[in-house]
Amino acid sequence: MQETFEFVVSNPMGLHANIADQLARTASLYQSDFTLNYDGRTVNLKSVMGVISLGVPQKARLSIVVSGNDAKAGIAALTKKIQELAL
Template structure:
């Protein structure tokens, strides 16, 4: 299992387009990818789960990966979270 905290840098937060990119990136890996915000846990491969978090700029998310290629998945998902996408 791998775990890391990331901060949202995008001024618009994690709205539909970057959320979809995050889901696509997470889905490219065979491991489980979970995103935790406050007390909510969601599957990072679920667009509805990601959107339900209402993620805004400056908020922190914990990403937990478990299984095959967990380190690679953690890095790739983290890059999406911390990028500034319009």
């Protein structure tokens, strides 16, 4: 199963290290593969350094693709975390 979630970064500091860490921790709770896509580049969302390497600024459009047996639960948890972080 595959699930996709798209959003625009509203945080004035963009997707910084603290947020990257919290997203990676949330994704790591699931067995599915999590990828973050930005500006034609794709990284493993479970990798904090990979996420930081994208240098995602405010107003960037991102997509997250989750593939695996627990994709639905994973995307739901990640969507909730993004809302909690006001990303």
